[in-house]
Amino acid sequence: xxxxxxxxxxxxxxxxxxxxxxxxxxxxxxxxxxxxxxxxxxxxxxxxxxxxxxxxxxxxxxxxxxxxxxxxxxxxxxxxxxxxxxxxxxxxxxxxxxxxxxxxxxxxxxxxxxxxxxxxxxxxxxxxxxxxxxxxxxxxxxxxxxxxxxxxxxxxxxxxxxxxxxxxxxxxxxxxxxxxxxxxxxxxxxxxxxxxxxxxxxxxxxxxxxxxxxxxxxxxxxxxxxxxxxxxxxxxxxxxxxxxxxxxxxxxxxxxxxxxxxxxxxxxxxxxxxxxxxxxxxxxxxxxxxxxxxxxxxxxxxxxxxxxxxxxxxxxxxxxxxxxxxxxxxxxxxxxxxx
Numbered sequence: 001x002x003x004x005x006x007x008x009x010x011x012x013x014x015x016x017x018x019x020x021x022x023x024x025x026x027x028x029x030x031x032x033x034x035x036x037x038x039x040x041x042x043x044x045x046x047x048x049x050x051x052x053x054x055x056x057x058x059x060x061x062x063x064x065x066x067x068x069x070x071x072x073x074x075x076x077x078x079x080x081x082x083x084x085x086x087x088x089x090x091x092x093x094x095x096x097x098x099x100x101x102x103x104x105x106x107x108x109x110x111x112x113x114x115x116x117x118x119x120x121x122x123x124x125x126x127x128x129x130x131x132x133x134x135x136x137x138x139x140x141x142x143x144x145x146x147x148x149x150x151x152x153x154x155x156x157x158x159x160x161x162x163x164x165x166x167x168x169x170x171x172x173x174x175x176x177x178x179x180x181x182x183x184x185x186x187x188x189x190x191x192x193x194x195x196x197x198x199x200x201x202x203x204x205x206x207x208x209x210x211x212x213x214x215x216x217x218x219x220x221x222x223x224x225x226x227x228x229x230x231x232x233x234x235x236x237x238x239x240x241x242x243x244x245x246x247x248x249x250x251x252x253x254x255x256x257x258x259x260x261x262x263x264x265x266x267x268x269x270x271x272x273x274x275x276x277x278x279x280x281x282x283x284x285x286x287x288x289x290x291x292x293x294x295x296x297x298x299x300x301x302x303x304x305x306x307x308x309x310x311x312x313x314x315x316x317x318x319x320x321x322x323x324x325x326x327x328x329x330x331x332x333x334x335x336x337x338x339x
Contacts (some may be wrong), residue, residue: 047206062192
């Protein structure tokens with residue numbers, strides 16, 4: 001049995017009972033989550049788990065980094081997530097000659113009025129798809145740092161808020177490295193999760209081939225939620241209970257990650273917050289008003305893998321980050337009782 005498949009042993013008193021309003025909110029949340037997930041599955045076949053992780057990112061007020069081989073559906077997943085809500089969305093194709101102003105916007109002088117006006121860039125949408133983000137220069141990549149963390153953009157000394165909910169969905173190709181710029185650690189840590197898309201299984205592949213007449217599956221996805229729906233779901237997730245024992249567990253995972261000899265940079269405080277917020281949203285999607293250890297363990301890989309930075313020696317030695325995460329989970333036992 002792998003570390004993230006440990007059984008939950010709930011000792012002592014049961015989790016505190018939720019009131020009727022909270023239970024109703026959790027059930028409404030679960031139904032809305034399932035409805036959005038099912039709608040997205042019409043565009044991205046055989047990737048239910050990855051779709052639910054993307055939805056969890058959106059509800060947990062985070063950003064998503066999609067990684068996978070060419071043609072595995074990274075952009076399709078991002079477009080499906082954008083289309084499943086009535087939120088506005090924009091796509092930015094990152095290239096080496098892309099400028100920061102192409103992302104955030106630019107201030108121009110209006111000769112007729114004699115004033116400067118700010119022309120908003122594509123980042124002023126609810127959902128922003130940054131396609132092949134590692135192809136842009138570090139200067140352009142950094143244009144996303146402020147808005148991803150603080151929800152606003154500063155241009156020429158003036159601050160402009162972006163709409164809420166706001167989410168950046170970035171894609172990158174792990175194979176082709178020529179002409180790319182590796183994302184800096186500060187920007188990697190701002191992504192709530194990194195989700196890898198592998199090849200579809202046999203059933204999904206054959207189903208896709210049988211409907212080869214469908215040129216654009218993402219266009220088939222109809223909105224089933226609004227921006228207000230996402231805001232309500234965020235409110236429900238915020239009220240999900242996390243026992244102090246699980247809070248301590250997340251803290252111990254972070255502390256132990258910083259002691260691994262193969263790791264030069266362990267988990268930050270932002271990573272711990274990501275763990276807790278994601279676990280709340282994940283638990284509510286399963287109809288629970290409280291977090292259990294499986295929520296933490298099941299989200300460990302997408303939350304931790306891009307945050308554990310290996311030493312040069314570990315990289316040359318062929319150490320895999322996924323294996324390190326498994327070792328970390330095995331070294332720090334999950335709680336079996338409430339605090």
